[in-house]
Amino acid sequence: MTTASPVDAPGMPVVVDQVALARLYGEPLFALPTDLYIPPDALEVFLEAFEGPLDLLLYLIRKQNFNILDIPMAGVTRQYLAYVEEIRSRNLELAAEYLLMAAMLIEIKSRMLLPPRKQEGGAEPEDPRAELVRRLLEYEQMKLAAQRLSQMPQHGRDFLKAQVFIEQSLQPRFPAVQVRQLQQAWRDILQRAQLVQHHKITRAELSVREYMSRVLKTLQGRRFVAFEDLFEPGQGRSVLVVIFIALLELAKEALIEITQAEAFAPIYLRLAYTPV
Template identity: 70%
Template sequence: MPEQAPPDGGADPEAGDGIAAHVPNPPPESADADAHVDSAIARLYGEPLLHLPTDLYIPPDALEIFLDAFEGPLDLLLYLIRKQNFDILDIPMAQVTLQYLEYVEQIRKSNLELAAEYLLMAAMLIEIKSRMLLPKRVDTLVEEAEDPRAELVRRLLDYEQIKVAAQQLGALPQEGRDFVRPQLHIEQALGPVWPQVDPHDLQRAWMDVLRRAKLTQHHRIGREELSVREHMSAILRTLQSARFVEFSELFGGQASVPVVVVHFVAMLELAKETLIEITQAEPFAPIYVRLAYSPA
């Protein structure tokens, strides 16, 4: 007996080659995701940001454009020309003037004092544009008038040349900013350097010797001839036997004030002729006398 066919619209679940029932596909999720990404106003850590945070603080001046970023009206005007690759010898005054006024209008409301010189340049641009719109006189006797933009072009070219030169100078290495000069102390003399004898110390030492000489003076009246050369020779003989001799020891064998004076003059003559040296280790230290140092 033949098998009965299943009802229309169904299939035999036991049949391997039956037709499966049609189930509608769910809507794709990728389309919604793309729509959210397109509507995102920003990305935060890689995630799209769909709404502005309610607790976000934006300073009042965060979006303002300050003209002090430029070094003057010429700097702003040159920036507008070079940014749009305009020919500086054939400036489209209408476009440049409109863009310039947009920049100045943003700062005029909040800082009129800063925008004063920029407003002056804006007036000059408007004047140049007005002169270019005036009809030209048809007169063969009158020479062709100069281009109203000529003076402005000349000023822009001069300013650009100076600006480029300033940038080149600023790129050069500067001491204190890019490098520092090394400082190295070099000892010039290898021999011992004795401190200079203060004349006041020498005077005090001499007064001390003179005071002691007065204590041992003899009350004998007589005429005595003293030779400075002889005392110079005596001092040299004394110094040959010792490396250093204290200043007061040179006057140990002198008996009277005149002899001490002559002996002191002889010592000064030897120092003047650089045959002896008068040294002192430190201020207020004993003064020593020695033969002049002569290298081998």
């Protein structure tokens, strides 16, 4: 297969800015081969590589290492029009938006050829390229940001989340006992104690730690014990108070658990640990 140079092959596309139409065995191809049929739509792959007029214009400026703040409008416009002519000859609909930018470049170039208008207050006249430069800089920032976002790992494209299903047995969670419910249960104990109490004048030394040990022994080997079963009204109010304080101390030290199946249900106690 032979290839023709841009000068030797009449009717072939003119090389624009030395951009290869394709690569053949690693070598750039600047003109279509004379002995190979290529459908006209095949060039749309190259023409549609740009995402719009600003993308094409930014490519021309960066490729030639032009200063974007001081664009040489003549050279850039000439190259841009050459690209647009290639697009227009093959896809008129695709070239419509590019033609609008071409008109804008020609207008800017014509305004630069005219004498600058004097501004009020002696201010310097505005550069006709200022608006174009602003749009190019904003587009370049958005394009670079999009490239950085595209390089970040994405779920479903670069990695997948591992999912493991573990069957767990559901444990019943009893509602917490409210303070007022505990108070009401304590009042009921006191009321029953008053009905059976005897008038005795005695002095007894009661130990909270001793009754704490008694409560723990009572709860050992039993799953639940009713709150009322820990009190004996016949023991007197002082003993009942010490037993109640012992229960509070055991609950504070997380040695027992006070549970209730539902609101207003009986209150039960059980050990919060498994005895050795």
